[in-house]
Amino acid sequence: MPHPFHWQPGDGLRHATLQSRPRGGFTDETRVNTLCGTSIKVDDSEHAWLWNTCRECNKVAHVLAGIQ
Numbered sequence: 387m388p389h390p391f392h393w394q395p396g397d398g399l400r401h402a403t404l405q406s407r408p409r410g411g412f413t414d415e416t417r418v419n420t421l422c423g424t425s426i427k428v429d430d431s432e433h434a435w436l437w438n439t440c441r442e443c444n445k446v447a448h449v450l451a452g453i454q
């Protein structure tokens with residue numbers, strides 16, 4: 387079963403979101419709500435995917451994935 391969330395960089399960190407990703411991905415500047423309870427402005431540039439993972443999103447993502 388696929389996980390209900392996916393990773394999305396924005397505002398300087400890689401966050402995870404439950405919002406369904408449109409075909410081709412979110413366009414830059416779109417706001418998405420993240421698992422850590424904030425909303426980020428999407429940055430889909432290549433360097434954005436190298437940002438650090440948001441600790442809070444990582445924690446929630448592990449719970450959702452059934453991994454503690």
Ligand SMILES: [Zn+2]
Binds near residue numbers: 402421422440442
């Ligand atoms: Zn986050």
